[in-house]
Amino acid sequence: MAVTLSLPSPPLPARRRRPRQRLSRAALVQAPPAPASKSDAGGDGPGRGGHYAVLPSVSLSVVPRDRAEDMQAEARAMARAANVTVYTPELLAAQYSSRPLKAASRTAEIFTALGAFAFKLLVDQRQGQVDQRKRQRAAELRKTLTRLGPTFVKIGQGLSTRPDICPQEYLEELSELQDALPTFPNEKAFACIEAELGVSLDSMYSAISPEPIAAASLGQVYKAQLKQTGRIVAVKVQRPGIEEAIGLDFYLLRGLGFLVNKYVDLIPSDVVALIDEFAKRVYQELNYVQEGKNARRFKKLYSDKEEVHVPDIYWDYTSAKVLTMDWVDGVKLSAQEAIEKRGLKMLNLVDIGIQCSLRQLLEYGYFHADPHPGNLLATPEGKLAFIDFGLMSETPEEARSAIIGHVVHMVNRDYDAMARDYYALNFLTPDVDVSPIVPALKNFFDDALNSTVGELNFKTIVDGLGNVLYEYPFNVPAYYALILRSFTVLEGLAIYADPNFKVIAASYPYFAKRLLTDPNPYLRDALIELLFQDGRFRWNRLEDLLVQGLKDQDFITKDALQPALKLLLGPNGEELRVLVVKEAVQVTEAIVFSSMMDTYDSMPDFMKVVVSNGNTNGPFKLSDGEQARMLELRDTVLRVWNLLRSSDSFDPSLLQPLIQVLEEPEARKLGGRLFGGVTQRLTARLLQQLLRSPITASTALP
Secondary structure, three states: OEEEEOOOOOOOOOOOOOHHHOOOOOOEEEOOOOOOEEOOOOOOOOOOOOOEEEOOOEEEEOOOOOHHHHHHHHHHHHHHOOOOOOOOHHHHHHHHOOOHHHHHHHHHHHHHHHHHHHHHHHHHHHHOOOOOOHHHHHHHHHHHHHHHOHHHHHHHHHHOOOOOOOOHHHHHHHHHHHOOOOOOOHHHHHHHHHHHHOOOHHHHEEEEOOOOOEEOOOEEEEEEEEOOOOOEEEEEEEOOOHHHHHHHHHHHHHHHHHHHHHHOOOOOOOHHHHHHHHHHHHHHHOOHHHHHHHHHHHHHHOOOOOOEEOOOEOHHHOOOOEEEEEOOOEEEOOOHHHHHHOOOOHHHHHHHHHHHHHHHHHHHOEEEOOOOHHHEEEOOOOOEEEOOOOOEEEOOHHHHHHHHHHHHHHHHOOHHHHHHHHHHOOOOOOOOOOOOHHHHHHHHHHHHOOOOHHHOOHHHHHHHHHHHHHHOOOOOOHHHHHHHHHHHHHHHHHHHHOOOOOHHHHHHHHHHHHHHHOOOHHHHHHHHHHHEEOOEEOHHHHHHHHHHHOOOOOOOHHHHHHHHHHHHHOOOOHHHHHHHHHHHHHHHHHHHHHHHHHOHHHOOHHHHHHHHOOOOOOOOOOOHHHHHHHHHHHHHHHHHHHHHHHOOOOOHHHHHHHHHHOOOHHHHHHHHHHHHHHHHHHHHHHHHHHHOOOOOOOOOOO
């Protein structure tokens, strides 16, 4: 298939190039900048936005890649990255313990820069000018971290997504660390590409942008056209000497961490362990082949999602320090005005991000751990593009169900179960007694849950949990901290467009769908806990779940019916069968008697005499409260049935398994118990009518 790429632009003077970098075809040149548009090859933030044009027009022949050839290319890329450095504390000690002068020099540089900033804050506090100078100091901190280099830029990027730690002014300034970072010379970048891939630029590219179009803490990005296929790609090149720079910084930070662990009692966590985890992730980001594999894995998981776009990787043009992937034209997700100019709705895109993140966290367990605005783009087609795969994480399988169960227990206000969930979440070791934690959970959540789900703010929940975690011997796993960071960022993006937006409300349909459809035993138990209380079935909870679950586009009625049926008729379902029979008897009674009440006026006279038994006020001798309860129960059950029928995936044939299982021994036994219960209940009701003796709610049922 031939595609013509024609982006006319007036010719500009050619830049000076080294002879062996001379490109054999038209060069990509920069037109006037468009700050809101950018694309990235997996860097940790966008740089200067810009349009790029190909002169003259080039016909692109898109060549499909054979799967076997692609696997061979990936193997070659892995071979090129075979000697990549893997972080260990021993590695840092071996590299820097024998270089005290270098360590001392860097320590002085760091303490001088951060000490000067801390001194200014102290002066502001003494002068009562903290609030007035907050914006100024935030800008100074951003510049200070930038001067200190990649390690501190990474730290600043992490702080920029923590509204629980940083004031708004600092969040806004530090978020610029994801944009427009200093570039390094083209000559070094091009030399790195040639050294890593083993061939000259003009043999790889028919065109390449004259300057980097994005600069991040670990690398910078060029836009290029592959000579072999004509595809437009993004090429990320690692900063020279970065491994040496971050290695020394982490060596010094670990030393500081030991001092904090020994002398500072206010911090309950193991600071050295946190630094090691952070360093491990940054070193992983330095291996661009691993980032490419992350992107491929992510793309495979979301290949069925039309609204999500993941660029593909070009392995023959990828190594440990060079990453090549499809070019993505898009608008940064925080650029609301630019998004709306394209006829797109920012909240729709954020909701795509939330639903996608929920699937990442709780279905596949493999998630994008750095969804800041520079890594999420709105494409012209209205898709959400993920473009950075350096920082990924995994949710343990046991924890995925525990997180959903934790939400159920929170809604149920079952604080004992909430506390026990922390074992499955790896927050607590089995030897820790959770009973003292229960009152703290109750004190916070009783207030928080007085709001409706739609009013709950994710940050409020995070802050409240943070206070609880701080007071008790919790060890928050790295994956959980990254989850909180991801959703805090997404909620922050949405609030730009709608100050009343709540992540929890947007997430609830997904949780409802999982509870109704997932056959996982843990979630089946959680659903039973949610729907049954004190031996009664809470139809209003089921109705709420269905209302929310149907909002999820992946909800399938069959998936909601079959797991419940399997659980009900399973060998361990006797306790549930008792509850179901009891509730089914009451529902049947409500439907029968409320229907008779509705049709009382049209009954023959002799029937009226029987059912009213002389009661001049109408049929049956029922209290107003009992009549109201029956009508409410009947109406709720009918609404639930109509909700199931309203599902796009509903098909009457879905009920066929129910008919089939009636032939099984356990099902026939259940049917007999149900029939007997209904008969007994109706007989008792009829005797009550005839004898005018009140029937109580405690009438024995099978």
